[in-house]
Amino acid sequence: MRSTTFRALGMVAAASAVALTLAACGSGxxxxxxxxxxxxxxxxxxxxxxxxxxxxxxxxxxxxxxxxxxxxxxxxxxxxxxxxxxxxxxxxxxxxxxxxxxxxxxxxxxxxxxxxxxxxxxxxxxxxxxxxxxxxxxxxxxxxxxxxxxxxxxxxxxxxxPSAVLWYRTDLFEAAGIDAPPATWDELVEHAATLTSGDVFGFGGPQSAGDAGWSTWGLQWNVAGHLPISDDWSEAQCTDEYAPFLQAWQDMYAAGSLPQQALSGVADGNPLGQGQLAMNMGGSWFASVLLNDFPEMVENIAAAPMPSFHGDPTAPTATxxxxxxxxxxxxxxxxxxxxxxxxxxxxxxxxxxxxxxxxxxxxxxxxxxxxxxxxxxxxxxxxxPWAATIAEQIVPNSKPEASYPWDISLAFGTALEQAMQGTDVSAALADCNAEINRLIEANQLAGTAPQ
Amino acid sequence: MTQTVQAPPGAATVPPRVRRGRVKQPRVRTGVNARSNVMAYAMLAPIVLLLTIFVVWPVIYAIYLSFYNWSFYTPPIPVGWRNYVNVLGDRTFIQSVGRGLLFAVIVVPVQLIIGFLFASLVKSVSGKLATVLKVSIYIPTIISGVIASIVFVLIYNYQGGILNAFVGLFGIEKQAWLGNAETALGALTVPAIWLGLGIGTLIMLAGMVDIPPSYYEAADLDGATWFQKTFYITIPLMRNIFLYLLIAGFTAAVQQFELPLVMTDGGPLERTLLPNLYIFQHFRNDTYVGYSIAAAILLMIVLGSISAGIFRVLNSEKAVDG
Structure with missing residues (x-):
């Protein structure tokens, strides 16, 4: 009882400090x-x-x-x-x-x-x-x-x-002479470069480790066939199988197809609605944002599954x-x-x-x-207008979200961000692998995966 | 500035003993002194009690908790030194502390130099203009750090930011000030310097005003220049002021939290992840809080050691009499 009281007092003091720090934010x-x-x-x-x-x-x-x-x-x-x-x-x-x-x-x-x-x-x-x-x-x-x-x-x-849908501007595609959304990642990188012009960027997607950590689980499944940790959480699997994914991000960032600074968080559909992006990887909730806040853009925007790295249209690209x-x-x-x-x-x-x-x-x-x-x-x-596409082409192929501790996801997101900022892809993946193994060891994760 | 030591009433006229340069007063026990001591202890008791409740006890309890895996829902599990080993094995923590020190090394000297120059300017101008200058320099201090962060995000914005519009006038390409790993930390130092400038400048001004004018008059008679008066009179006599501002500024800069939280959330590539934000992120996301507490205690040790080091290098006693 006594230790509970002390514990409560201590934690209330700590939590109060955090709350006071953030009190000025009001609602935030x-x-x-x-x-x-x-x-x-x-x-x-x-x-x-x-x-x-x-x-x-x-x-x-x-x-x-x-x-x-x-x-x-x-x-x-x-x-x-x-x-x-x-x-x-x-x-x-x-x-x-x-x-x-x-x-x-x-x-x-x-x-x-x-x-x-x-x-x-x-x-x-x-x-x-x-x-x-x-x-x-x-x-x-x-x-x-x-x-x-x-x-x-x-x-x-x-x-x-679904966490990842490819939203794209049909009017810009038409103007650039592109008649269909990209089916492969080579096409996506190529289209992104073609569509980048003036203040419009060819592609928008996660650019920070935090955003990439959760929004790319589907693409991680797609490119490697697994997530970057073994099923029993006993060892890291952040292998070179992920290299094409990181390389695509690095290429698009270097070419200027991805903005040099993210226009917003990956969950935010506003940059697409504001006309700043020609293609945008975003969740299905973008539909609501576009319909409510940018009705004038609806007729020029279409949805498709994200491209598959190995060409299989039924492979997961979203969670x-x-x-x-x-x-x-x-x-x-x-x-x-x-x-x-x-x-x-x-x-x-x-x-x-x-x-x-x-x-x-x-x-x-x-x-x-x-x-x-x-x-x-x-x-x-x-x-x-996009509900049927998402329901029929994306939801059935999607995977459940990863359930391992967030730091594991963050380690992969960091690798993607590192590669984007110019770090050698293999080096970034090696860092990711070492970090996940350290987290497994530090948090004693081996064998704790839910069955 | 010279201190005079007077013998208390009723004390024997024994010359004070001098030991290691300090004047030691003779010990005298009288009823008056005893009553004074009781009163002094009574006056000190509330603050000692409050310090014990809100500072000493939480620190002791935090140290205790740091040896446990503890959540709000499960009984604590003793883990020995594992939380500390894990924190010290996390390169992100080590890098965040190093980054915090680098941040402080950039921010504090610039704040001190600009503050000193501004205080000198305020001291040299007439009353009304001095008031205007004092108010101007103090305004950033009363602005919320969160608001300042948002304002600077708008300034640094890649698309439509004021700074990029400005550099564009000179034909320079748009820069991702907060999105580029090479420039993000530097971009954060500007609002940090701006926010901390006001209070430091006013404290320095108070210190300058406290220096007897006769020193400067004597120097003027000897034909001293502004630089000579500054380096031989002003700066030496403000040693304690600098010591305070250095330690307070250094610990505040290393612990900067709002700016990286609002402006970059520690990114890109953790290049703006300062130690307090690192601890906060773990406190917010981790199931068990022992790790965050161990990290906080390690940071406390680092900051305490640095403060002690600064005290040792800049011994405040030497400046008492100039």
Whole structure:
């Protein structure tokens, strides 16, 4: 008890220091409120309160979360969900400070690649005992596998979105006499050089280690047939098989086809919408950005799978990123939290769930088979002209996100950035291999991969 | 500046003993002194208590935690020195400390030189103009580091940045000031110098004003030039000021956090990853916090050693009387 108190005091002091450092940021995003949310009023007497933190992205998503929470609260009086919407750039420090103080929310949103790590270190609870098998059977097996350890499912998948789609400007292609998107990487490098002109760059993609770490998992699969660590996490596999990938980045950067300084983060579709890029590697969520913020550009933009290094059009080029809902390991109301998850995502109200995908203009896809079928049908008649291409040509070939610790992904991202900035490709890969082996040793990762 | 040591009331008229150049006062026990001591301890108690709670105890507890693998969800697992071995085996940490020292070596001397010149200018001009200059130089100090970072990102922007527009007037190609591994750290030093200039300049000005004018009058009578007065009077008599600014500036520069966080997030190729940002990134991303704490303690040792080294080289006592 005493050590717990001391520990809490120490960590509260540390977390407070971090929080104070960042306090001047407010929400962390100019013009955006620090916290908003629904469900905070009119708590029925005797109802169990479930605190729910949602990572805030677009306004339409926030509206959907608020509506689903309000609908759930109105539908019964036993459980009251209190929603807090936290801006993306404040999430890590807010959550860390809350965990340190023992005030973590009962449930929250988490990306796929964080689920296994959180589960294996005891941060989140298994949902299997609270949500019935009949609900889980509707989740696509490969997606379910990415949130499961053994027989236990630790997160309920809400959506999937391919991390890498080739968005390209049809008007610029036509002007340059190019009649189709690149099918090989040689073509991509060549087209990028041709399309670079004035303030328009031929290609935009991840240019920092952090961005490359997560957005290139699909391309890592594509070029090497594996990720840069063995399946049991016992040894590095950052081999010369990745050389064509790094070489392509180095060539495009040297030729000026890639901007000398990234125009924005890889998750940001604005540079494409603003007309600064002729081709852009970006997630399926770009569709929503383009439709909402750059409607005048929609007719000139098309989507295609990223090219394959070895010419196989069915080889993966993207991973299925996205968001899941989890229950915190210290929650005192896990059953109530799980009941809300099941209601919102597991089939309690699929019409409302479909509204989420409609609100985001079908730029995301459902991990549940029945919902996805309805979604694709609805998308075909929607204003999103790229939904069918992404759903039919990219999603089926995509891989789940990597579940190993982030530092491993960062090591590969660093190698890509090194090569881009001019380091010899083999030397960059050798550095990557040595760093991953060091991380395996330092973190005692060997044999800890979830089966 | 000369100190006069007076015997306390009631003390015997014994000449003070001189040992190693220090004047040692005779020990006198009286009721008045005892009461004074009690009062002194009582006055000191709150700050000692606060220091113990908010400085001493967290440091001791952090040292304790650094020997554990510890998360917010699992019981701590003792790991001995492994966190320290891992941190010292991580070349990114070693490089970040070296980079922090390089950053400080660039930033602090430039701040001191510009601050000194500006303080000299302020001292030499008339009252109203001096006030305007003081306000001007102090403005960066009250600007949030985050805001300054965003402003400088806009200045350095590759596409549409003011700096590239400016160099373009001379026919120079656009530069990726923050995107190029060769220029990114240098680009960060400019806002760091700008932000820290105001307070240093005002402290130097206070030190200059404190120097008796008679020294300069005597030097004028001897026909000394501005340079001679500066190097033989001003700088020697401001030794303690420089010592303070050097140590405070050095530790602040090595621990610079906001600028690399907002402007580059440590990139490109970790060339702007300063030690505090490295620790923060691990604290934010790692499941176990022992590693981050071990890194923070190692950084504390580095900074403490450097501060002690500066104290040793620039012994402040020598400057008391000029």
């Amino acid at each position: 995003t100019p013009g955006q409120p620090a916290d908003t949310g629904g469900g905070g009023e009119d708590v029925p007497e005797g109802a169990t309160t479930v605190e729910f933190w949602q990572l805030s992205f677009q306004e339409v998503e926030n509206d959907w979360y608020t509506a689903v929470v309000d609908a759930f609260n109105s539908s019964q009086e036993e459980v009251h969900v209190n929603l807090t919407q936290v801006p993306g750039d404040a999430w890590e420090q807010r959550m860390t400070a809350a965990q340190a103080a023992g005030n973590a929310p009962d449930m929250y949103t988490i990306a796929y690649n964080g689920v296994i790590s959180a589960a294996s270190t005891g941060q989140i609870l298994s949902l299997s005992e609270h949500i019935g098998d009949d609900v889980w059977t509707d989740v696509q097996p490969e997606v379910l596998g990415s949130v499961s350890m053994g027989e236990d499912h630790y997160a309920f998948p809400m959506l999937v979105e 299925l990123g996205g968001w899941t809902w989890v229950v915190d390991a210290k929650s005192e109301v896990p059953a109530e939290a799980a009941s809300f998850i099941e209601h919102a995502l597991g089939g309690g109200d699929d019409e409302q769930l479909l509204e989420y995908f409609a609100a985001t203009q079908y730029s995301k896809y459902s991990p549940r088979t029945t919902v996805n079928e309805n979604l694709i049908e609805a998308a075909s008649s929607s204003e999103n």
